[in-house]
Amino acid sequence: MSITKEKIHEILLRATEIREHILEMTCRAKSGHPGGSMSMSDIISTLYFYWLKINPKDPSWEDRDYFVLAKGHAAPALYATLAMKGYFPLEQLKTLRQLGSDLQGHPDKHSLSGVEMSTGSLGQGLSVMVGMALALKHDQKTNRVYGLLGDGECQEGQVWEAAMAAAHFHLDNLCIFIDKNGLQIDGATKDVMNIDPLTDKFTSFGWAVFTIDGHNIHEIVSTLEQADRVMDKPVAIIADTVKGKGITFMEHQVCYHGAPITDEQLVKAKAELHVTKGTYL
Amino acid sequence: MTSVAPRDYYGKALVELGKVDPNVFVLDADLSSSTKTGLFAKAFPNRFFNAGIAEQNCIGMAAGLANMGKTVFASSFAMFISGRAWEQIRNTVAYTKLNVKVVATHAGVTVGEDGGTHQAIEDLAIMRPIPSLNVLVPADAIEAAQMVHVMAAEYGPFYLRMSRGASPLVFEGTDYQFKLGKSEVIRQGGDVTIVACGIMVDIALRAAQTLQKQKINVRVINLSSIKPIDEAVLIAAARETGAIVTAEEHSVIGGMGSAVAEVIVKNAPVPMEMLGVEGVFGESGKPDELLEKHHLTVEGLIAKVNLVLARK
Numbered sequence A: 001m002s003i004t005k006e007k008i009h010e011i012l013l014r015a016t017e018i019r020e021h022i023l024e025m026t027c028r029a030k031s032g033h034p035g036g037s038m039s040m041s042d043i044i045s046t047l048y049f050y051w052l053k054i055n056p057k058d059p060s061w062e063d064r065d066y067f068v069l070a071k072g073h074a075a076p077a078l079y080a081t082l083a084m085k086g087y088f089p090l091e092q093l094k095t096l097r098q099l100g101s102d103l104q105g106h107p108d109k110h111s112l113s114g115v116e117m118s119t120g121s122l123g124q125g126l127s128v129m130v131g132m133a134l135a136l137k138h139d140q141k142t143n144r145v146y147g148l149l150g151d152g153e154c155q156e157g158q159v160w161e162a163a164m165a166a167a168h169f170h171l172d173n174l175c176i177f178i179d180k181n182g183l184q185i186d187g188a189t190k191d192v193m194n195i196d197p198l199t200d201k202f203t204s205f206g207w208a209v210f211t212i213d214g215h216n217i218h219e220i221v222s223t224l225e226q227a228d229r230v231m232d233k234p235v236a237i238i239a240d241t242v243k244g245k246g247i248t249f250m251e252h253q254v255c256y257h258g259a260p261i262t263d264e265q266l267v268k269a270k271a272e273l274h275v276t277k278g279t280y281l
Numbered sequence B: 001m002t003s004v005a006p007r008d009y010y011g012k013a014l015v016e017l018g019k020v021d022p023n024v025f026v027l028d029a030d031l032s033s034s035t036k037t038g039l040f041a042k043a044f045p046n047r048f049f050n051a052g053i054a055e056q057n058c059i060g061m062a063a064g065l066a067n068m069g070k071t072v073f074a075s076s077f078a079m080f081i082s083g084r085a086w087e088q089i090r091n092t093v094a095y096t097k098l099n100v101k102v103v104a105t106h107a108g109v110t111v112g113e114d115g116g117t118h119q120a121i122e123d124l125a126i127m128r129p130i131p132s133l134n135v136l137v138p139a140d141a142i143e144a145a146q147m148v149h150v151m152a153a154e155y156g157p158f159y160l161r162m163s164r165g166a167s168p169l170v171f172e173g174t175d176y177q178f179k180l181g182k183s184e185v186i187r188q189g190g191d192v193t194i195v196a197c198g199i200m201v202d203i204a205l206r207a208a209q210t211l212q213k214q215k216i217n218v219r220v221i222n223l224s225s226i227k228p229i230d231e232a233v234l235i236a237a238a239r240e241t242g243a244i245v246t247a248e249e250h251s252v253i254g255g256m257g258s259a260v261a262e263v264i265v266k267n268a269p270v271p272m273e274m275l276g277v278e279g280v281f282g283e284s285g286k287p288d289e290l291l292e293k294h295h296l297t298v299e300g301l302i303a304k305v306n307l308v309l310a311r312k
């Protein structure tokens, strides 16, 4: 693995900034989904600040990699990342979920530069990724499709229809993360509707499967490198994560799935993030 | 007037029903905290099943339970239960005439900040044409609770939709009782009729009060039984007032207004105007801002009344 320690620190630093934006945006909007946005922050930071072939100055660059956020409710994580990459001004993050804002409650590709697909209805994103990967293959292009699904989202039947299709069409240009934070709205995923053993499921559907710690940048990067070398099969990276990751009082809590923290809590949360940041500098 | 979210009384009514009827089962799809079926889940954990984020399977399992003689309520957001599971509702529930009550919450633009992907403004249009399926929209929480008991007593498939937020209790302190297929004139008037459903009923009553000051006597009908529809009350309104305005938190295409028009054009054609969402998707914003934007307000309704009166 060629990534330097400095680069890893930068990715972690960016992830911390993403988390700060998520908390501020949802707090200001007085609605939105911080928990599942924070569990995926390290993954999206690695993708956008290290891995993806993209060009924010030319968002529709033909040879770019594509990223589809299947669990569209985690839009704050995507918006923060896109703004930090320069797709639109950071200032705009303040308008999240307001009437007339380009930052809709769930990502709308027609209102915001850098959003590759409109999502929000769970379970449909993977099918779209399959279609995009099919198109790239057909056009003999080497850019790749990356995506991220929720673990609760995997309860949707369509996910498995898409999983079957991706393997059937040998889509080795498709690589997805499952944000396995173990929680959904009504409780723990294992209590509401158990999806395990997820690794065995994807394997039996014909995918190459990796299981990683979704907050370990080293593991994320080395797995992306391995995924690149997989031939003939789509890749699923099952990332064990913590919902609300980064803020002690939010971690593993169902209540922050779809509710922001208060202004007072924000002060505490930011203090904690600043301590975290310090350790990377 | 007190304001209550209909889903709050829906959840409570389910619990009341569960106490007297051991045959009642409830299903949800990972939204039981929002739809308030969670209250039933807590009271009767053995008669509640969570499908997880799997609306199609939720309806399929509801059909299976109903096929074994159970009375089943299945809930989620209107967008996902009516949209994702439409064909399961059509073929497996309605075609088979099973005793499943699909109860949808968070319908319409008042979903608010979640935005267009979550705002069902088409559900009435896709549910109405399904044969054997009854379609209901309560005007307030009180009527929502009554409908729970009526649906339980009446064998067969139902679709009931309600909005997310708290809305005024239109029937507070009255002896109103919902009856399937009956729609009540809740305000008498001879100049024009407003036919409303859901949150628009309260707005219609307020518009009628304002218009009264201009000596315009508005009749208001609460069309909570969208299907079966009360033809008699609509035909009488057309004949006696000569003009109709419909008001709904739904697309003007295929919704309650269309249902009224289907009756009126055939039986007693009079000028009609429809207030609703005009062929656009929803978007993020505060519920009140969105109602304003789509003119689903007292002022918006009065404007439609003036339009229809000019055509009378």
Ligand SMILES: Cc1ncc(C[n+]2csc(CCOP(=O)(O)OP(=O)(O)O)c2C)c(N)n1
Pocket (backbone or CB within 6 Å): A035, A036, A037, A039, A071, A073, A120, A121, A122, A123, A149, A150, A151, A152, A153, A154, A179, A181, A183, A184, A185, A243, A257, B029, B030, B031, B053, B080, B084
């Ligand atoms: C089809 C559909 N059904 C229901 C919902 C409502 N909903 C939004 S988020 C969510 C839970 C998602 O859980 P998970 O996929 O585990 O996401 P995460 O924990 O990462 O937030 C649900 C049920 C939806 N958006 N789409």
Ligand SMILES: [Mg+2]
Pocket (backbone or CB within 6 Å): A036, A150, A151, A152, A179, A180, A181, A182, A183, A184, A189
């Ligand atoms: Mg989850």
